[in-house]
Amino acid sequence: MKENKTPYIKLSLKTIKENLNFFSKTLGFQKQDIYYPIKVNSDIKILSLLKNEGVNFETGAISEIEKLIKLGVSPQNIIYGNPVKADEHILQAYNLGIRTFGLDSFVELEKISKLAPNSKLYFRLDISNHGAEWALTKKFGCSKTDLFELFEKSTIFGLAPMGISFHVGWNNADVENWENVFEYIDEVKNDLKKQFPDFNFINIGSGFPAHKNDGKENLKEISKIILPYLNKWRSENIKLIAEPGSFLVAYAGILHTKIIEIIERKDKKWVFIDAGVFQGFFWSLSGINYNIRAEKQNNNENFEEFVVCGPTCDSHDVFSYSVKLPKSIKKGDILYIEPAGAYIYSAKEYNGFFYPPQIFE
Ligand SMILES: Cc1ncc(COP(=O)(O)O)c(C=O)c1O
Known part of the structure; x- marks a missing residue:
């Protein structure tokens, strides 16, 4: 497939x-x-x-x-x-x-x-x-x-x-x-x-x-x-x-995203994924949380807290500072983020209003 x-x-x-x-x-x-x-x-x-x-x-x-x-x-x-x-x-x-x-x-x-x-x-x-x-x-x-x-x-x-x-x-x-x-x-x-x-x-x-x-x-x-x-x-x-x-x-939509890197910094493990707040999840910026889990996880595994963040250079691009994920997650694994069916896809032309075009003088 x-x-x-x-x-x-x-x-x-x-x-x-x-x-x-x-x-x-x-x-x-x-x-x-x-x-x-x-x-x-x-x-x-x-x-x-x-x-x-x-x-x-x-x-x-x-x-x-x-x-x-x-x-x-x-x-x-x-x-x-x-x-x-x-x-x-x-x-x-x-x-x-x-x-x-x-x-x-x-x-x-x-x-x-x-x-x-x-x-x-x-x-x-x-x-x-x-x-x-x-x-x-x-x-x-x-x-x-x-x-x-x-x-x-x-x-x-x-x-x-x-x-x-x-x-x-x-x-x-x-x-x-x-x-x-x-x-x-x-x-x-x-x-x-x-x-x-x-x-x-x-x-x-x-x-x-x-x-x-x-x-x-x-x-x-x-x-x-x-x-x-x-x-x-x-x-x-x-x-x-x-x-x-x-x-x-x-709940009809789930974001499938890949771990591009895991970095340890200031006692925290930062999971960088290939989509973030600026790919339609703007609401995270005001504290709205999404459910985040690994594609392959079972409840008998050992879990620990991670920071999950998007790929951009913007330091606000963080889904959450405390997500419990299996200790075993690694680069290349898939994470699921939901719900992703409402207001995400439509965020790029939010409410039917488009980004202004750029016009050069
Ligand atoms: C007028 C109106 N109707 C319906 C909705 C959809 O609301 P909900 O996402 O709670 O289903 C909104 C959302 O802002 C709205 O402004």
């Missing part, structure tokens, strides 16, 4: 399909009510699989919308969720047939009213991200007071304010926070229903944990809290959608 040249991420479409089915069954979502956020991994094979499964798509950049349309996804099945968009991107999206936009500010509302008339809107609400490993609250989300004003103003502008969205923050296993957030959303929903008869949509976002492990047990725990709310809202004819990204793809 031909060996692949390291480094590479091995992906399993079978795992993605299993995760999709598990998610859909556990929370009672039809496939068409799952909107995959393509920023998480926009590989065409993943997008094609999800499209064929009947999943729809959430986008944050015009390049993502163009990619999906090229793939044959109908604009009706795409929502443009980035709360702050460049004017020309709103216009381009509208011209491509996109009619559903997410936002959280009055400035954006005015832009959309001019550039994308008669569109459907949902507003991202600021909620607690307590317990999230990567909070998303600071940059996005409006207050409840602003939410009501945004609903009112949209109608004046001739737009169709249909609902709300929120996000509990990336990798949030804090069950109590899920409970508090859903209780709060239930309250907001009751108040909105009283004032705005057209309100009929809640986008529950994501944040389902899938980093420390594949997240299935966490999802079962979270479902005990949120499923009663989801069922209640469904019985009130509110359209619910979810945007799971990490849960579907994170």
Whole structure:
């Protein structure tokens, strides 16, 4: 069998399909009510699989919308969720047939009213991200007071304010926070229903944990809290959608990387591998850990602590200063790093925004 040249991420479409089915069954979502956020991994094979499964798509950049349309996804099945968009991107999206936009500010509302008339809107609400490993609250989300004003103003502008969205923050296993957030959303929903008869949509976002492990047990725990709310809202004819990204793809990918050298320095053994933080694992820089193990290891071996670092000359290029690996590891051995299915491959054009070209004067 031909060996692949390291480094590479091995992906399993079978795992993605299993995760999709598990998610859909556990929370009672039809496939068409799952909107995959393509920023998480926009590989065409993943997008094609999800499209064929009947999943729809959430986008944050015009390049993502163009990619999906090229793939044959109908604009009706795409929502443009980035709360702050460049004017020309709103216009381009509208011209491509996109009619559903997410936002959280009055400035954006005015832009959309001019550039994308008669569109459907949902507003991202600021909620607690307590317990999230990567909070998303600071940059996005409006207050409840602003939410009501945004609903009112949209109608004046001739737009169709249909609902709300929120996000509990990336990798949030804090069950109590899920409970508090859903209780709060239930309250907001009751108040909105009283004032705005057209309100009929809640986008529950994501944040389902899938980093420390594949997240299935966490999802079962979270479902005990949120499923009663989801069922209640469904019985009130509110359209619910979810945007799971990490849960579907994170554990479908494993980085295969080779040890290029082991150096002993200052009482530590430094394992240099052929991919590092700057090959898509930028999140390590803020303390996010990945699971690292040797391809060939068994639990009866003797283990010791190593520093595992990438190949660049940058001294921040370190996965972790304390990884337990078999004492016997050596140059040329393969290490597995996971999860590597979410946000890694897509880091090179993160969220659909490309590196600026260099132009010489
Ligand atoms: C609006 C939105 N939806 C969905 C996701 C995917 O979240 P997760 O990786 O927790 O599945 C993100 C991630 O940042 C997001 O910003």
